[in-house]
Amino acid sequence: MQVVDREKIELFVSGRNLRDKDILSKSDPFFVILYKEKKDDIYKKIGQSEVQENNLNPNFKKSIETDYIFERQQYVQLEIWDKDKGDDDDMIGFAEFTIGQLMGSKDQILRLTLNNRKHNTFCGHAYVKADRVKQNQGMVHWQWRGHKLLNTDGWFDKSDPFLRFLRKAGDDWVLAHESEFVPDNLEPVWEPFDIACYKLDNGNAAAPIKIECWDNSKKGPAHHHFIGSVETSMNEILANKRSEFIMSNPKEKSCGTLYLQQVNYYVKPTFIDYLQGGDQISMVVAIDFTGSNGDPRSPQSLHSVVPGVMNQYEAALFQVSSILLNYDFDKQIPVFGFGGQPSLPNYKKSEADHCFPLNGNPARPEVPGLEGIMDVYHLALQHVALSGPTYFGKVLQNSLQIARENINNYIYTVLLILTDGEIHDMDLTQQLIQQCALLPISIIIIGVGNEKFLQMKKLDGDDEVEQKQKKGQKVVRRDLVQFVAYKQFAHDPALLAAEVLKELPGQFLEFKRLVNQQPRAFQQVTLSGLN
Numbered sequence: 149m150q151v152v153d154r155e156k157i158e159l160f161v162s163g164r165n166l167r168d169k170d171i172l173s174k175s176d177p178f179f180v181i182l183y184k185e186k187k188d189d190i191y192k193k194i195g196q197s198e199v200q201e202n203n204l205n206p207n208f209k210k211s212i213e214t215d216y217i218f219e220r221q222q223y224v225q226l227e228i229w230d231k232d233k234g235d236d237d238d239m240i241g242f243a244e245f246t247i248g249q250l251m252g253s254k255d256q257i258l259r260l261t262l263n264n265r266k267h268n269t270f271c272g273h274a275y276v277k278a279d280r281v282k283q284n285q286g287m288v289h290w291q292w293r294g295h296k297l298l299n300t301d302g303w304f305d306k307s308d309p310f311l312r313f314l315r316k317a318g319d320d321w322v323l324a325h326e327s328e329f330v331p332d333n334l335e336p337v338w339e340p341f342d343i344a345c346y347k348l349d350n351g352n353a354a355a356p357i358k359i360e361c362w363d364n365s366k367k368g369p370a371h372h373h374f375i376g377s378v379e380t381s382m383n384e385i386l387a388n389k390r391s392e393f394i395m396s397n398p399k400e401k402s403c404g405t406l407y408l409q410q411v412n413y414y415v416k417p418t419f420i421d422y423l424q425g426g427d428q429i430s431m432v433v434a435i436d437f438t439g440s441n442g443d444p445r446s447p448q449s450l451h452s453v454v455p456g457v458m459n460q461y462e463a464a465l466f467q468v469s470s471i472l473l474n475y476d477f478d479k480q481i482p483v484f485g486f487g488g489q490p491s492l493p494n495y496k497k498s499e500a501d502h503c504f505p506l507n508g509n510p511a512r513p514e515v516p517g518l519e520g521i522m523d524v525y526h527l528a529l530q531h532v533a534l535s536g537p538t539y540f541g542k543v544l545q546n547s548l549q550i551a552r553e554n555i556n557n558y559i560y561t562v563l564l565i566l567t568d569g570e571i572h573d574m575d576l577t578q579q580l581i582q583q584c585a586l587l588p589i590s591i592i593i594i595g596v597g598n599e600k601f602l603q604m605k606k607l608d609g610d611d612e613v614e615q616k617q618k619k620g621q622k623v624v625r626r627d628l629v630q631f632v633a634y635k636q637f638a639h640d641p642a643l644l645a646a647e648v649l650k651e652l653p654g655q656f657l658e659f660k661r662l663v664n665q666q667p668r669a670f671q672q673v674t675l676s677g678l679n
Contacts, residue, residue, distance in 0.1 A: 155420055156281035157251070158211040161197065161226065162675035166204045166272035167264075169230040169238045174202040176231040177240060179274075181212045184223045186642060191225050199231045204272070207676045213281060214247070216420065219649035221471065221642070222247035226274055228262060239264060241271030250278050251423055252474030255673045275675050280420040283346070288386075290411040291340035292327070297404035298397065299334055300363040300373035306332040307363040309375060311406075314358040315348050321358055324348050329364035340410065345382055353382040359406060361395060376403030386413055417667050419653040422660065425668035427558045429475035429656075432550060433521060434543040435461060435506070436567040437488025437528070438536040441597075444529045450568050450597050451529055458641075460596040460634045461566050465525065467645040468564055468592065469518045480514035482550070483507070483524050486543050488532040500535035503542035537572040540565065544580040544591075551589040558668065560588040560656055568597040570604075581607065585625035586662060590655045592648045595633040604631040626658045627651070 161179050169175045178199045182191035195212030216222075227242040241262025250258050256278040262271035292311060299307050310329035314321040324347045330336035349355045356379050365371035376395030384390045385408065397403040442449035452459055458466065473479050483506045490497050492508035505513035506524040515524045547563040554561060571577060581591065595601040607629050630648050637644035660666075 155216045155418055156213055156283070157216045157247075157278045157420070158213055158281055159195075159224075159250075160208070160211050160277045160279065160675055162205075162207045162275045162678065163228055163240075164205050164273045164275065164678070165270075166206070166228065166262075167240050167270065168204060169240060174204055175240060176201045177203065177206050177228050178231055179208060180227045180229065181214075182225040182227065183214060185217075185220055187221070187223060189223075191223075216247060216251065216278075216280075218248075218251075218419065218653050219471065219646045224250075226260065226276060228272075228274060239266075241274075243274060245276070246474070247278075248471050248474035250276060251420070252429075252476070254426075254477065255670075256424060257673060257675070257678075275678050277673070277675050279672075280418065280424070285415050285418060286345040287342055287414050287416045288345060288348075288382075288411060289340060289342045289414070291338065291409045293335070293337040293407050293409050294361065295335060295405045295407060296402070297334045297336070297361065298375045298400055298402070300375060306334055307373070307375065308332060308365075309334075309336050309361055310364050311338060312360040312362065313343070313348060314360065315350060316356050316358075317350070334404075337409070344416070345413075349382045353386070355381060357381055359393065359395075361404065361406065376400070378406065385411060417657070417660070419657060421667040422656070423475070424670050425558070426670065427560065427667075428477055429472055429652075430550075430554065430559050430561050431469065431472050431476065431481050432547050432561060432563045433465070433469075433481060433483040434503075434547075434563065434565045435483070435485050435525060435528075436538065436565075436569075436596075437485045437532050437534050438538050438567075438569065439487075439534040440536070440538075440569045441534055443534070451534075453526060453529065460638075461525070462522065463641045464566055464594045464596065464634055464644060465521055465564075466518065467641045468594070468648060469521055471645055471649060472562055472564075473518060479517045481517070481521055482513040483515055483521055484513060484543060484546065485528055485532060486540070487534075487536050487538050488528075489535045490528075490532050492528070492531045500537075502539040503546050538567060538569050539573045540571050541573045541576040541580065544577060544584075547589065547591075548580065548583060548587060551584070551587040555588055560590070560659070562652065563589060563591045565591065565593045566596060567593065567604075568595070569599050570601070574603055574606075577607065581629060584628055586659075588659055589628065590652055591629045592652075593629065593631040594644070594648065595631065595635075598635060601631065601633055604633075607631060626655065626662060628655050628659075 176199050179197045181195045183194045184191050197208040197210040200206035225244050228240045230238040241264045243260035258276045260274045264271050301307050308329045308331045311327040313325040315324050325343050327338045348357050358379050360377040361375040363373040376397040378393040378395045391408040393406040395403050441451050444451040484503050485506050486502045489500050490504045495508035506528045551561040632648045
């Protein structure tokens with residue numbers, strides 16, 4: 149699946165009850181934003197505000213723009229300073245947060261307590277608000293056909309025409325889209341397609357667009373034959389309703405006409421639009437307790453717990469949960485085990501159970517936040533006998549039910565499965581994934597250990613979908629499974645989270661498109677109104 153385009157956000161800042169650093173007047177505050185993508189990196193300054201004179205409750209006018217990258221932590225340090233003469237500015241206080249915490253908070257507003265390394269007294273509060281930078285989200289869905297096209301293939305054959313759409317970039321033309329070719333046809337009708345308007349006009353609806361028609365050659369691009377071209381603009385098409393385009397070719401008197409059979413302009417909602425409307429992401433965690441993990445008491449076990457060093461299960465849970473929990477308002481996470489024989493204080497089985505609550509409470513399997521996930525995992529290692537085989541079916545059925553219950557609550561479920569081996573109920577698993585297509589759910593599978601995980605790669609199946617479609621086989625209606633082997637990212641577990649989560653916003657948006665669910669209306673909250 150294609151990763152969605154990066155979005156930009158604006159950061160707005162206000163201060164409340166700031167510590168007064170001046171004696172005869174009030175502080176003259178300004179803020180500085182510093183940014184880093186990795187925890188161990190050094191912060192770099194990305195923006196600074198104006199100075200608000202004599203004001204301990206400033207609403208700063210200047211905003212700072214930055215990229216929003218869902219799958220990364222994106223660390224930010226906010227510093228508020230008191231402006232003095234020369235270079236003797238005094239720091240009032242600072243606070244750290246992540247972009248994920250900000251974007252996942254209600255109304256995308258964070259209330260931060262300011263600290264100062266020189267003293268432990270109260271330094272005031274800061275409010276930070278994020279808003280999406282308004283970019284052209286316009287899209288067109290259209291279909292083109294050709295009429296009386298030039299035949300460049302001689303008497304015994306016909307052209308195989310295809311279209312190229314190009315936008316102007318300085319003195320050059322840049323390819324924005326290329327259609328499929330229609331074999332042996334001088335009256336072709338090309339497949340309809342969707343394209344972002346900015347890819348055609350770069351934000352200027354009056355800018356020229358060139359449409360070229362070519363005859364496809366089996367020998368390759370260098371041997372394609374030019375049929376003709378025409379220039380137009382989005383204004384001509386959308387505002388003036390132009391639908392007929394007579395092409396020209398300097399070597400031919402007539403080369404054919406293009407017709408716009410249908411065109412529909414619409415605005416494509418973004419992931420941030422849904423967050424601003426109040427949509428949430430809720431995790432479900434499932435952990436593998438099959439015997440192939442090895443006895444947790446052995447140092448060689450994948451479940452071995454060593455103080456100060458995370459095993460692969462712990463590291464994967466920590467990295468992925470740290471990001472996803474930002475988007476869950478109550479942060480109550482159902483955590484299940486599978487493939488083990490539980491002997492928990494309130495939940496015991498005499499044989500392997502393939503979906504059991506790690507807290508021992510089937511009616512309330514939720515635990516609070518990341519700390520709760522880690523605690524209940526460690527508890528289970530003391531009360532669950534490793535067994536087998538590896539079945540995903542019951543975990544998937546349980547998660548599907550959770551997704552069904554949340555479909556009208558604007559909550560999107562992410563099932564995180566951690567496993568060390570191949571599954572033994574592949575057919576049932578594939579059937580259940582088929583049922584997920586129209587439910588608000590994505591499935592993330594992280595393979596721990598050194599298995600090859602061939603079946604898991606089939607479940608991810610990005611490249612298999614196209615092959616099955618060519619053979620006329622039924623395929624999942626949307627891509628909702630992402631598999632990653634932990635060993636590929638053992639050197640930097642933070643990259644693991646980035647890899648498994650990078651497709652999630654696109655999967656979320658594809659679900660919304662399939663069920664035709666638009667972002668909910670929201671009331672913009674301004675920082676100036678906050679006390």
